[in-house]
Amino acid sequence: MSTYDRSMALTGQPPKSLSRNQKLATLLGMFGLVVLVLASFNFNFQNKTLWLSIAISAISIGVFWFSKEAYSEKFPGIKNDGVWFKSISSRGFWAWIAGIALTAFYIVLYFFPEYLGLVKDGGNKGVIALFDPLSRFLSGNPASQWFVYGTLYTVAILVFGIKFMWKYRHNRYERIRTISVMFFQTAFAFIIPELMARLNGDKILNGGSLPYYDLKNMWPLNYYNFEGYRIKGFLSSGDIGFALLIFGILSVFVISPILTYRYGKRWYCSWVCGCGGLAETAGDSFRHLSDKTVKAWKIERWVVHSVVVFVTLMTTAVIYSYLGTDTSKYWLTKSTFLIGMAVLLTSVFAWVMAFKRNELQKDAQYGAIGYFVIIMVLLGIHFFSGEGNVFLFKSETLRKSYSFLIGSIFSGVIGTGFYPIFGNRVWCRFGCPMAAILGFQQRLFSKFRITTNGGQCISCGNCSTYCEMGIDVRAYAQKGENIVRSSCVGCGICSAVCPRGVLKLENGPLKNRIEGNQILLGNDVDLMTLVNQK
Amino acid sequence: METIVIIGNGIAGVTAARHIRKLSNNRIIIVSAESDYFFSRTALMYVYMGHMQFKHIQPYEDWFWDQNNIELVNGYVTNVDTDQKQLLVDGARSLDYDKLIIATGSKPNKFGWKGQDLHGVQGLYSKQDLELLEVNAPNKDKCKRAVIVGGGLIGIELAEMLRSRDIPVTFLVRESSFWNGVLPEGESQMINEHILEHHIDLRLSTNLEEIIADENGRASAVKTDKGDTISCNLVGLTAGVTPNVKFLEGSKIELGKGVKVNHFLETNVKDVYAIGDCAEQHEPIGNRRPVEAVWYTGRMMGETIAQTICGNRMEYKPGHWFNSAKFLDIEYQTYGWVFGSKGRQSYESHFHWRHPKEKICVTVAFHKDTQQFLGINTFGIRMRHELFDQWLTNEKSIDFVMEHLVDANFDPELYLQYEKEILAKYNTDFSKSLKLKKKSNKRIFQLNI
Structure with a gap:
């Protein structure tokens, strides 16, 4: 039964091949990408607005055209014919090429942005400069590598979202869900934060400046939301800043539990979240590549819950590091905070063990107890020794290693770069602490x-x-x-x-x-x- | 501890094995010549269509059998000696049993057509059939046209499979409308239309006369009873299936079409049982046929026989009839009995609704005199099995069912629902003025009932 494609043709061998128009559409999309690549090699595009528009239009039209060819002639219904015959969607040659290219892009983006044209203390060059006009139009500032990434990310969700809606046009749940994902990415993740940046220094913020804030991106996915510089930013920006900070806390402890209780974690993971949004749209062609073995499931549970513990420890340490010790200055001090954390974690743990123990598997119970004891011992050591760093390491070390290991390597390089090899939800499944917390509630209380x-x-x-x-x-x-x-x-x-x-x-x-x-x-x-x- | 040998690793045999394992520590041996591990036969089509690879249609990981201490033997049973309680596998290895379960399934019907054994002529039932299809019809260049003979569920599946590779298909159907022995007129008509819009050359009321060979002994054309000759490279024979029991000829086990069994699934020989497609009831159960070649009945017989084997002798008493299928893009579900032209009693009345544009329709059968709800067919709307099962048990009236139709809707959330239109048509057809009840989670999830 080995009919899958071993050749190097993108089109796949018969029984399934791309039509001529689909090949042309692919070519057009590739042309758009080539413009961006040329720009990052400092090819000098004189009219940046024009060339950026050309590049993005070419990519978008290429995808639309491709989808039209694939679906418009067919009846509404499931469109999985030949999925396992095509090289790109069955871990063939083109899947590896795409995977390597994506991975390389993420490595450059996270660790070597200068190759994209980022210049320290100077005007942008390369592909980042190509995005300057758009960035100035939105926020008034020049582009950064993150602006380039955000724009491409949004374009990907939009164009592949439309492809996805075409593919599932018989399915109203999928269509509405995809509109939701496209909306939250475009409005909340992309446009609103850019516009908010225009307020910085304005008197409406008492002259303060807000940190870049994607409102739907809550802790712990947004693991840096409660870091010192952000808190300072929020608190310096008058009532609006304070309201945003309160919103950030409420979304973790009130909004998200209520919505998860009523609808399950899908309200976030497949309706709102940006990572989920990319996975559901651009990643749709790779969804069948996820590993279904029991072994993978066991690994998943350990890894994802360890990330939750890691992010909890890291955030606690970071908040702890900038809190004071003097109760007369501010009610929340280092020690009240630590006691609060201990009480919170203990009550969650006690509630689960008291009421939901029977719904957990044996190894999950051991895992929970083990992690609970470790956290409490760490808190205790600190509390009773009174000296040194909370959790044995410097909070800055914890933060940096989390940001590197989880924030960059796991969610970006592996999570997205490896779409064509491991499937489109590797990060969400094995790495995302937010998904783990929502999932914990979904399993027990939803x-x-x-x-x-x-x-x-x-x-x-x-x-x-x-x-x-x-x-x-x-x-x-x-x-x-x-x-x-x-x-x-x-x-x-x-x-x-x-x-x-x-x-x-x-x-x-x-x-x-x-x-x-x-x-x-x-x-x-x-x-x-x-x-x-x- | 006894040794239980099961011949056949399809849904019937494997379900029996799993349940015997749950109930006992008997030694369990499954013999199959078809595949090493259990796979879902109904999913073979998706492998050809590229939706899945073969490993995906195996419901259990390979370690499952070892872990549950179920021994698998890959071989063909050539002889059954019920006096010695011994099987011969591949004519050589012998295997002793204390209890024997025959679950060998079916094979495609061949009605003695001229040319039915040529190269390029095949049915679609087994893993080997699928492998053969990859040889006979790998793509539209090697297979310029296929002719499918027999308008049933397998026929339309095979047509869908071939169309997924753009192979032109001619579909010969003996009946005047697709599957109208089973489906009522309106539904059968709708499927005809759907087949045609998928560019399948549907030829109704047409029989196969003979298959013509080329100089190499390969099928090259078929001749129909309408006098047409259609050249083709593949002939798919999908005119139903028949029990796969030839290997038992010469044994002491009583055979009819299949292995004759009583309601306890016992054959005429002690400690020998038959389940699934290959079993033939002496006395049919209710409206059911003596041989039921359906996934679900195979599973249910497996569940039942495990009880008997493990000391709790149990009669096979299936509950309310249900079934489902998919015709190209249209899903079909049925609960209770809705008869087409064949087997319909004089008291059975029908209500039919069809969407003005979409390929969606519903047929509800009820008793003309008592108004009792008898069954429902739905196309393009999913329904909740549990509720219909309950309504059938409680002998609800058709009015009750129509009023509560919203509860039974099982379509994905946010789908457009048509209960209002359906009820309006019902009210008009039968001059009633029923009102639709609001959807109730209490009723759906049967709380406090």
């Missing part, structure tokens, strides 16, 4: 579930194959069990690709949310009662 439709499953495996989070959906569906997994981002594709109408994402009562059946619906009623008794 109305969301994927309902399995009685006995209708035929074990075909489309759901598992196309699950970007690597959940073995079929394993639940064929047991007649609802899918309640902390990692599920609620993208809805399992339900879409199911040929028998077995899966439905829905919010319902907490009671009987998770149940497995030995004997499935459709069989002898007596047998079902006999065997399914709990």
Whole structure:
């Protein structure tokens, strides 16, 4: 059954190949990319506004044209024909080329921005300079490497979002969800923060200047949100700044828990989040590459929860480092803060162990206890010794290593660079502390579930194959069990690709949310009662 | 501890094995010549279409069998000696059993057409059939046209598969409308239209006369009873399946079309049982056919036989009929009984609604006199199995079902819903003035009921 493509042709060999127009569309898109690459090699484009427009239009039109050729002639419905035959979507030659190119781009972006044209204390060059006019138009400032990245990121979500909506035009859930993702990226992540930058120094902010703030990007995904320089920025910017700081705290402790309780973590991960947005749109062609083995699931749980512990320790240390010790100056001091953290973590831990212990697997319980003890011991050592650094390391060391290991390497280089090899949600699944916290709540305290439709499953495996989070959906569906997994981002594709109408994402009562059946619906009623008794 | 040998690793045999393992520490051996590990037969089409690789249609990872102490033997059972309680695998290895479960499934029907065994003529049932299809129809250059004979579920799947590689398809259907033995008129008509809009050359009321060979003994054309000759490189025979029990001829096990069993799935020989597609009931159960070649019934027989094997002798008593399929882009679900032209009783009345533009329709069957709800077919709308099962058990009236239709909707969130239009048509058709009940989570999730 080895029909997959071993050749180097982007078009794939028959049985599936690109049409002539699709090849032309690819060429057009590539042309847009080449303009950007040339710019970063300091090819001198005189009219920057014109050439930037040309580059971005070429990329966009290329993608639209490609999608039109792929979908417009076909009937609405699932469009997965030949996915595993094409080189780009089945880890073939072009997948590796794309993966290496993306990875290289991220390495340059994070560690060598000077190759993109960033000049210390001077005007931009290269590709960054190409984006100067657009940046000045929005924020009034010259572009940075992050502005270039943000623009390309938004363009990718928009154009591939439209492709995605075309592909799933029969599916209203997918269409509306994609509009949401496109909106939050364009407005919240891209335009609003740039416009907010125009307020800096204005009297509306009491002359202060706000840190760059993507309002939907909350801690711990936005791991730096409570760092000293940002807090200073918020507090120096009058009522608006203070309101934003309060919003940042509320979004972690109030808004997000309420929404997650009602809708599951999908409200964030596949409707709002920028990382999720890119994964769902530009990454859609790679969703089936995620690893579904039990082994991968075990690794996932350890890695992602370790990141949560890491980010909690790091943030605690960072906040601790800039707090004072004198209660008369400000009520929140180093020691009240540490005690507060200890109380918060203890209550979460105690609540889970008291009420939800039975819903955790044995190893998850050990893991939770282990990590809880470690954190408490670290807090205790510090508290009773009174000296030195909290958590053995300097807070700056913790912050720097988190930012390097998790913020750059994991989420960028591996998370996105390796889309064509490991699938589009590697970061969300293995690395994102935000996803882990939301998932923890989704598993234990949320109305969301994927309902399995009685006995209708035929074990075909489309759901598992196309699950970007690597959940073995079929394993639940064929047991007649609802899918309640902390990692599920609620993208809805399992339900879409199911040929028998077995899966439905829905919010319902907490009671009987998770149940497995030995004997499935459709069989002898007596047998079902006999065997399914709990 | 007994040795249980299961012949066949399809859904029936594997379900039996899994449940026997849950209930006992018996030695379990599964023999199959088709594949090393269990795979989902209904998903074979997706491998050809490139939606999945073969490994994806295997529901369990390879270590599963070892971990659960289920022994797998790759081989073909050539002889069953029920006196010695011994099997012969590949004519050589012998295998002793205490209890034997036959779960060998089906094979494609061949009705003695001239040329039915030529190269390039094949059915679509097994993994080997799929591998053969890769040889016979790898792409549209090697296979310039395919002719499919037999308008059932496998036929339309094969047509969809070939179309995914842009291979032109001619589809010969004996009936006057696609699958109208099973589907009511309106639905069958809608599927005809859908087949045609997918550029499949559908020929209704047309039979195969003979398959013509080229000089190399390969199929090169078919002749129909309408007098047409259609040249082609592949002939797909999809006129139903028949139990795969030939290897049992000469044994003491009673055979009809399949292995004859009673309602306890027992054959005429002690300690020998048959389940799944290959079992044939002496007495059919309810409206069901004596041989049921359906995924779900295979699974249910496996669940039942495991009880019997492990000491709790249990009758096979399937609950309310249900089934599902997908015709190209249109999903189909059925709960209870809705009959097409075949087998319809005089008391069965139908209500039919079809969307003015989209390929969406619903047919509800009810008892003309008592108004009892008998069953529903839906196309393009998903329905909730659990609720319909309950309504059928409680013998709800059609009015009740129509009023509560919103509860049963299982389409993804945010989909447009058509219950209002459906009910309006029902009210007009039967001069009623029912009002739609609001969706209730209490009823759907059966809280406090």
